[in-house]
Amino acid sequence: MIKTAYDYDGEFSWCPGCGDFKILEALKLALHELEVDPKNLVLASGIGQAAKMPHYMRCNCVQGLHGRGLPLATGIKAANKNLTVIAVGGDGDMYGEGGNHFIHAIRRNPDITNIVCNNMIYGLTKGQGSPTTPRGTKTSTQPFGVTSQPLNPLLLAIAAGATFVARGSAADVPKTKELLKQAIQHKGYALVDIMQPCVSFNKTHSWQWLMQETKWLDETYDPCNLEEAMKLTLQTEPYPLGLFYKTEPRVTFEEVQAPYLSGDDTPLWARKPALDAVKKLLA
Amino acid sequence: MSDHTHTEVTITFSAAAGLGLQTAEDLARSFLSEAGYYVFSSREYMSRVRGGNNSTQFRISTKPVRALAEHIDWLFALSPGLHSNITENISSRTKILGDADVIGEEISKMGFELIDLALANKAAELGGAYYSSMIVAGVIAGLFMLSDETADTFILQKFAAKGTETVENNKRAFRIGHQFGADIVGKNAVLPLPQQKNASEIFLDGDTALALGAASAGCNYVTTYPMSPGTGLFTFFAKHARELGAVVEQAEDEISVINMAVGAAYAGARAITTTSDGGFVLMSEGISLAGITETPVVIHLAQRPGPATGLATRTEQAGIEVALHAGHGEFPKALFSPINVESCFKCAGAAVHTAQKFQTPVIILTDQYLLDTGYDVERPDPAAIPEPLQPVKAEKGYKRYAFPNDGNGISPFAVPGYGDEFVNFDSHEHTEDAHITEDRALRTKMNDKRLGKLVSMRKESLPPITLGNPDAEIMLVCWGSVFEPLREAFEALGRKDILLIGCEQVYPLAEDFVKLMRSDAKKIFVEGNATGQFARLVRAETGVGCDAKILKYNGFQYSAEELRVRVEKTLKDLGL
Ligand SMILES: Cc1ncc(C[n+]2csc(CCOP(=O)(O)OP(=O)(O)O)c2C)c(N)n1
Numbered sequence: 114m115i116k117t118a119y120d121y122d123g124e125f126s127w128c129p130g131c132g133d134f135k136i137l138e139a140l141k142l143a144l145h146e147l148e149v150d151p152k153n154l155v156l157a158s159g160i161g162q163a164a165k166m167p168h169y170m171r172c173n174c175v176q177g178l179h180g181r182g183l184p185l186a187t188g189i190k191a192a193n194k195n196l197t198v199i200a201v202g203g204d205g206d207m208y209g210e211g212g213n214h215f216i217h218a219i220r221r222n223p224d225i226t227n228i229v230c231n232n233m234i235y236g237l238t239k240g241q242g243s244p245t246t247p248r249g250t251k252t253s254t255q256p257f258g259v260t261s262q263p264l265n266p267l268l269l270a271i272a273a274g275a276t277f278v279a280r281g282s283a284a285d286v287p288k289t290k291e292l293l294k295q296a297i298q299h300k301g302y303a304l305v306d307i308m309q310p311c312v313s314f315n316k317t318h319s320w321q322w323l324m325q326e327t328k329w330l331d332e333t334y335d336p337c338n339l340e341e342a343m344k345l346t347l348q349t350e351p352y353p354l355g356l357f358y359k360t361e362p363r364v365t366f367e368e369v370q371a372p373y374l375s376g377d378d379t380p381l382w383a384r385k386p387a388l389d390a391v392k393k394l395l396a
Numbered sequence: 397m398s399d400h401t402h403t404e405v406t407i408t409f410s411a412a413a414g415l416g417l418q419t420a421e422d423l424a425r426s427f428l429s430e431a432g433y434y435v436f437s438s439r440e441y442m443s444r445v446r447g448g449n450n451s452t453q454f455r456i457s458t459k460p461v462r463a464l465a466e467h468i469d470w471l472f473a474l475s476p477g478l479h480s481n482i483t484e485n486i487s488s489r490t491k492i493l494g495d496a497d498v499i500g501e502e503i504s505k506m507g508f509e510l511i512d513l514a515l516a517n518k519a520a521e522l523g524g525a526y527y528s529s530m531i532v533a534g535v536i537a538g539l540f541m542l543s544d545e546t547a548d549t550f551i552l553q554k555f556a557a558k559g560t561e562t563v564e565n566n567k568r569a570f571r572i573g574h575q576f577g578a579d580i581v582g583k584n585a586v587l588p589l590p591q592q593k594n595a596s597e598i599f600l601d602g603d604t605a606l607a608l609g610a611a612s613a614g615c616n617y618v619t620t621y622p623m624s625p626g627t628g629l630f631t632f633f634a635k636h637a638r639e640l641g642a643v644v645e646q647a648e649d650e651i652s653v654i655n656m657a658v659g660a661a662y663a664g665a666r667a668i669t670t671t672s673d674g675g676f677v678l679m680s681e682g683i684s685l686a687g688i689t690e691t692p693v694v695i696h697l698a699q700r701p702g703p704a705t706g707l708a709t710r711t712e713q714a715g716i717e718v719a720l721h722a723g724h725g726e727f728p729k730a731l732f733s734p735i736n737v738e739s740c741f742k743c744a745g746a747a748v749h750t751a752q753k754f755q756t757p758v759i760i761l762t763d764q765y766l767l768d769t770g771y772d773v774e775r776p777d778p779a780a781i782p783e784p785l786q787p788v789k790a791e792k793g794y795k796r797y798a799f800p801n802d803g804n805g806i807s808p809f810a811v812p813g814y815g816d817e818f819v820n821f822d823s824h825e826h827t828e829d830a831h832i833t834e835d836r837a838l839r840t841k842m843n844d845k846r847l848g849k850l851v852s853m854r855k856e857s858l859p860p861i862t863l864g865n866p867d868a869e870i871m872l873v874c875w876g877s878v879f880e881p882l883r884e885a886f887e888a889l890g891r892k893d894i895l896l897i898g899c900e901q902v903y904p905l906a907e908d909f910v911k912l913m914r915s916d917a918k919k920i921f922v923e924g925n926a927t928g929q930f931a932r933l934v935r936a937e938t939g940v941g942c943d944a945k946i947l948k949y950n951g952f953q954y955s956a957e958e959l960r961v962r963v964e965k966t967l968k969d970l971g972l
């Protein structure tokens with residue numbers, strides 16, 4: 114395996130064979146190839162198995178609350194525009210508990226990358242249904258099968274105005290790495306939903322299933338077509354993989370905030386109070 | 397109070413929302429203040445955009461005034477259906493102005509006389525209801541026998557863009573009002589002009605003072621989800637974001653608000669959020685996150701009556717307990733409770749400083765009354781606010797939660813991207829370098845480190861403001877906005893055996909305050925809630941209970957008169 118500056122040599126608490134290992138590998142390779150300085154990288158997350166990822170990489174490790182990875186990352190990026198900020202979490206974290214933030218982070222469009230490790234289950238809490246668990250799946254909390262319609266996060270992201278929407282797979286590190294590279298380089302919010310097996314709690318969506326029931330988009334697919342992209346998100350078995358949609362970047366959340374309008378990217382911590390302005394307001 | 401007839405006059409405006417009367421109020425307030433009077437102004441309003449009946453009270457005085465009065469000298473009753481908070485305070489000395497066909501019957505049924513303003517007719521002659529506001533302002537100038545040119549500069553500034561006709565009509569409107577007002581008082585001003593007022597004074601309301609205090613402390617990341625009465629602080633920063641250099645964001649909900657603020661503060665921003673009780677409760681888990689991650693954030697909790705939606709636009713002081721206990725787990729926090737407009741400025745600065753110094757969440761408790769109340773204050777000095785603390789550089793080997801040698805529990809604060817080492821952050825119980833741990837000994841030690849900060853925080857708590865005899869046998873104890881009305885009541889009582897105590901910080905309790913509580917004096921707590929939350933907190937912290945409580949929770953602030961009566965009665969009941 115290629116050595117990177119991000120390699121961590123401690124213990125992992127993920128189950129052996131978990132898809133998260135492959136996602137971590139793809140992410141480290143993407144950052145390595147892009148030569149992102151680990152000191153300048155913040156990997157922020159919520160709570161879940163996937164959300165432990167910041168601890169398993171050498172960079173600024175930020176782990177907040179379940180569902181709140183996106184607001185946390187948004188705040189960090191706005192406080193210091195010069196940082197590369199990635200928000201990572203599971204399907205429950207990002208689409209369930211943090212569902213409202215998911216929609217509004219897309220609208221707000223901070224220049225961050227959002228990686229969702231989608232194992233269609235709550236892993237950390239031992240196998241309850243998640244927003245992406247297919248109907249009928251029997252779990253410990255849905256013993257007679259999930260009755261709610263699964264969420265289509267890619268369709269939702271496009272509808273909310275995301276300018277970069279992709280789906281990768283833990284079963285294909287090289288291709289997923291490429292998607293991650295593009296996402297990190299994209300200006301504004303970029304979603305990379307990555308399908309992954311949970312070997313302990315999701316018996317349906319195994320490594321074998323993942324390889325059989327997914328299909329990478331070929332070169333002829335044009336990701337600039339909104340309608341095609343939306344249609345594509347509706348396809349299942351095989352689930353399409355690749356860059357679904359990409360369009361002209363929109364203005365980002367932080368670049369139009371007052372402190373940065375003049376083009377001065379000094380982080381907020383290094384700025385002095387505006388005492389002259391206060392005095393004027395008190396005149 | 398007793399008899400202020402020669403030193404002060406009160407004017408109350410009561411009108412439906414949406415009539416545009418605020419221009420008249422703001423204008424009158426500023427010209428009366430400029431003329432040299434002391435003006436206190438306070439608003440109360442219903443939770444609706446149009447209709448209803450809202451009121452503003454002015455106390456105009458030859459001496460500084462900073463509390464609500466009960467009696468009404470002049471009432472502008474501009475919409476039908478006066479509320480009981482107005483009608484209860486109309487007396488034979490009240491002069492009532494309004495349009496006979498709008499409110500004549502209502503007033504005569506109450507047994508009072510109406511001075512017919514004929515506002516609608518006067519405005520119609522000038523071109524429409526649009527001019528009513530300037531007529532009303534003119535009437536006030538007339539009552540005080542100020543020049544009929546008083547508003548000319550203002551009118552020119554405000555209406556020049558709309559053309560000379562609008563300007564001239566507004567000037568005429570003001571003069572028509574002026575004539576009317578001057579005639580009522582027979583050209584004798586209702587109040588003599590005071591001796592020269594201190595030129596360094598400025599009219600400020602609680603909201604503005606709080607925002608300016610936060611800005612002076614260097615707050616540069618401000619988030620909210622709108623909720624009355626907490627929104628004003630944000631509106632101020634949003635309006636002045638460019639001068640103040642602040643990131644401002646209205647988020648999708650309060651959960652996002654607090655998590656964004658915590659993220660920003662981790663990266664070094666000086667973050668403040670603002671909300672009211674309902675939104676505050678949604679922030680609880682985020683406050684707990686700030687606690688374990690030792691992140692400096694300030695939360696402004698503008699209290700309003702609950703439970704749930706309660707009285708959306710009214711005032712109350714029932715937030716101490718929810719603020720004190722907000723966020724699960726045990727971690728330190730500080731609770732500030734500005735007692736008046738000047739104190740809003742000061743406490744905002746102290747809150748930001750405390751949050752930074754002790755790396756912990758800090759809450760500022762205000763309320764609708766305090767935020768919407770204004771009067772002339774000594775111009776606050778931004779240089780009096782402590783300068784922001786700078787983060788350290790993360791040198792090789794830096795650990796975010798390193799146990800400090802001096803035992804005060806405060807680890808050096810670094811930010812990501814500055815220095816050679818990573819700056820980590822973790823919501824789990826963690827190691828010194830912020831990684832997950834389940835080590836029992838370490839858990840205990842980390843928890844002790846965080847809670848240990850309370851010891852030094854307590855030493856820096858703002859001491860109580862005290863007035864009167866330090867050896868008094870009776871103590872009147874309050875916190876937050878009750879202070880000014882209580883102070884006026886206390887002064888009117890004129891007793892030498894009372895000490896008035898007002899707390900600008902209710903947690904951790906200052907050592908000086910605890911000493912006072914340990915004295916043998918009888919303690920009467922005066923609060924704007926139904927159960928005496930501060931008295932309970934003091935008892936829990938000191939073991940000292942109170943001898944009596946004076947409480948109010950109908951959504952309105954105490955007036956000074958009301959408090960005098962209630963304090964007298966309480967003293968009598970206690971045999972004092
Ligand atoms: C407020 C809150 N509610 C619930 C939990 C418990 N919890 C932790 S992770 C999780 C779901 C994890 O699922 P997912 O986000 O899909 O991550 P995975 O473990 O599958 O990677 C839940 C319900 C929590 N930590 N906080």
Ligand code: SF4
Nearest residue numbers: 128131162236311312
């Ligand atoms: S429970 Fe599932 S998702 Fe969690 S580490 Fe194990 S395999 Fe991975």
Ligand SMILES: [Mg+2]
Nearest residue numbers: 203204234236
């Ligand atoms: Mg999951």
